[in-house]
Amino acid sequence: MPSSSHTLKIKRRKFPKSEARVISSINVKKTTDRLVSSFSIIYNHNEQIVRENLCYNMSMTKVNEERVQEIFNSISSDYDKMNAIISFKQHDLWRAKTMKRMGDLTGLSILDLCCGTGDWTFDLSESVGPSGKVIGLDFSENMLEIAKAKLKEEAKKNIEFLQGNAMALPFENESFDVVTIGYGLRNTPDYLTVLKEIFRVLKPGGRVVCIETSHPTLPIYKQAFELYFKNVMPFFGKVFAKSLKEYQWLQKSAEDFPDAKTLEELFRKAGFVAVDYQKHGGGAIASHFATKSKKPKSNIRIGKK
Numbered sequence: 674m675p676s677s678s679h680t681l682k683i684k685r686r687k688f689p690k691s692e693a694r695v696i697s698s699i700n701v702k703k704t705t706d707r708l709v710s711s712f713s714i715i716y717n718h719n720e721q722i723v724r725e726n727l728c729y730n731m732s733m734t735k736v737n738e739e740r741v742q743e744i745f746n747s748i749s750s751d752y753d754k755m756n757a758i759i760s761f762k763q764h765d766l767w768r769a770k771t772m773k774r775m776g777d778l779t780g781l782s783i784l785d786l787c788c789g790t791g792d793w794t795f796d797l798s799e800s801v802g803p804s805g806k807v808i809g810l811d812f813s814e815n816m817l818e819i820a821k822a823k824l825k826e827e828a829k830k831n832i833e834f835l836q837g838n839a840m841a842l843p844f845e846n847e848s849f850d851v852v853t854i855g856y857g858l859r860n861t862p863d864y865l866t867v868l869k870e871i872f873r874v875l876k877p878g879g880r881v882v883c884i885e886t887s888h889p890t891l892p893i894y895k896q897a898f899e900l901y902f903k904n905v906m907p908f909f910g911k912v913f914a915k916s917l918k919e920y921q922w923l924q925k926s927a928e929d930f931p932d933a934k935t936l937e938e939l940f941r942k943a944g945f946v947a948v949d950y951q952k953h954g955g956g957a958i959a960s961h962f963a964t965k966s967k968k969p970k971s972n973i974r975i976g977k978k
């Protein structure tokens with residue numbers, strides 16, 4: 674069992690001086706301490722399991738694509754159920770809000786990148802209607818298996834599921850009106866490469882929409898969220914899907930992912946204009962919207978070099 678001094682160390686690490694200054698009122702500190710102690714039991718439990726699993730030879734920050742593929746292949750059968758549990762069933766609402774902002778999609782051709790088990794792909798197929806087309810692309814065979822089984826049941830004619838890598842898309846330039854990517858970008862080894870690939874396959878005037886985990890900034894909520902995501906979420910993964918390591922990795926990928934503002938800049942760097950974002954769940958999730966300009970970039974330089 675971890676000692677009480679170990680627990681104290683954890684508490685200190687959770688609240689560095691800079692953050693403590695922000696949380697100024699004594700009442701706020703008391704509430705935060707109460708939150709910490711209620712979560713610390715789960716935290717210590719998880720820490721112990723992590724120490725027991727030191728043979729877990731995957732770097733938690735930089736993992737290769739093969740490992741990511743393995744992770745999603747292994748959690749595919751419980752993925753939909755776990756999504757609902759982890760998000761307290763809010764994920765459908767966040768997607769619905771994002772789609773509302775996308776407006777009328779009738780007749781459009783859409784690529785749903787990192788489509789997984791296809792929930793967003795199916796919603797998009799409803800929105801584009803019979804005159805539109807949606808391709809769901811993912812590199813995990815097992816996630817796609819589930820998506821394809823749903824397709825068989827729903828018999829949608831305007832959906833196609835394909836296996837492929839978001840880092841090197843198997844499509845011609847300017848193939849799609851819209852590209853969506855839901856909780857996929859943070860799992861890829863190079864976000865900018867993926868965004869540039871999305872830019873390449875979009876038609877001029879086309880749009881990209883990305884839903885991803887993000888970072889709440891509000892004191893207390895931020896700490897509570899971090900505690901939940903770091904400790905409770907992997908614990909749920911262990912209990913409900915027997916996949917502690919996989920859900921620990923998913924947590925780590927979310928922790929390392931840029932905040933909404935930084936991600937906005939990355940979209941610009943990839944060439945997009947009109948970049949904007951919408952936060953959900955107190956900033957725990959963000960939907961980014963961006964456009965590929967209709968005008969080709971001019972090669973003419975104005976003024977001195």
Ligand SMILES: C[S@@+](CC[C@H](N)C(=O)[O-])C[C@H]1O[C@@H](n2cnc3c(N)ncnc32)[C@H](O)[C@@H]1O
Pocket residue numbers: 738741742745756786787788789790791792793810811812813816837838839840854855856857860861862
């Ligand atoms: C968290 S799931 C999201 C699934 C789905 N979009 C959703 O909203 O539920 C992430 C998916 O991204 C896929 N993925 C990760 N990296 C990928 C890559 N480089 N190319 C294609 N798919 C990838 C995984 O296989 C997994 O199915």
